[in-house]
Amino acid sequence: MASSTHPNAPCAACKFLRRKCIQGCVFSPYFPPEDPTKFANVHKIFGASNVSKLLNEIAPHQREDAVNSLAYEAEARLKDPVYGCVGAISVLQRQVLRLQKELDATNADLIRFSSDQNTLMMPQSSGNSLQNPHMLPPNYGAYSWNYNP
């Protein structure tokens, strides 16, 4: 199937694979000829055959998201052959743990502050100063990834 932006051009996948881009080509809607790198990356990391199989197993309305996530993973693996996008997961996990720790500490400060104020200012206390509307339930670890390079 020819791309809508280049009606006579084969898609980037068919051009790369040097084959005819037929009507109903599974790659064509997601690999336009003007972005040859997207297919080259995905092909290098996953292989055209694996991508084709994957796309055929996914509902058409989800294929664009699937191709974009494959392209993201492929680019990450080319930039970092050892960790790929798992490196990003590890960094984000550490960031979540650090932020949760900071939040716990800040909430503890707020409770202590509030408690001190209640002790010192008993007559003025509103009675709800221990309530922190921004306090979170202990939810870190909700996304716990085993791999931690």
Add this chain to the structure above:
Amino acid sequence: MASSTHPNAPCAACKFLRRKCIQGCVFSPYFPPEDPTKFANVHKIFGASNVSKLLNEIAPHQREDAVNSLAYEAEARLKDPVYGCVGAISVLQRQVLRLQKELDATNADLIRFSSDQNTLMMPQSSGNSLQNPHMLPPNYGAYSWNYNP
């Protein structure tokens, strides 16, 4: 190269590919025969040939990490064919943004609290109650990922 735990058994990759596991097999140290799923997953998503190429381009001391990250990505893609482990990145990004927002709000509460206390309790003020040792610099966005399924 035969695995140390099963000296006569071929590695999981050679067993899967039905080939002889020779001395110096690039897969053998990372795909022991007792874990056939690890290779099956990686082969299904990346292809044995791509994995072999990747391993040969990486320094030996980094190959175990590379295989483990590939196995992690492969398992994630098999569980979620549309987003794979990019889905985890998206969830973690949202978690980081939410935590940073909560932390900013809690820090603002603490500053307001401290300011109120200073106003009410001027004679008792220690003079440093505006200092929050847990306040963070505005660092979210340090890991900003473009893909957000």
